[in-house]
Amino acid sequence: MEVTADGSPPAVAKLPQTGVYVGASDVAAPAVEQVYVLAGRLDDTEVYQYRPPVSEATD
DSSP: OOOOTTSOOOSEEEEEEOOOOTTTOSSOOOOEEEEEEEEEEETTEEEEEEEOOOOOOOO
């Protein structure tokens, strides 16, 4: 993960996730972007919290 110009960790980390399961398919599924938001620090370690995607379903 890259840090900002002043050496701080980014406020948001976006990580692509892709893969296949053995025997399920010959082709990898499209990449899904996982989003993590900087939640704070714990013992000098940055802690990120997973943010699930916003539902696109409309009622």
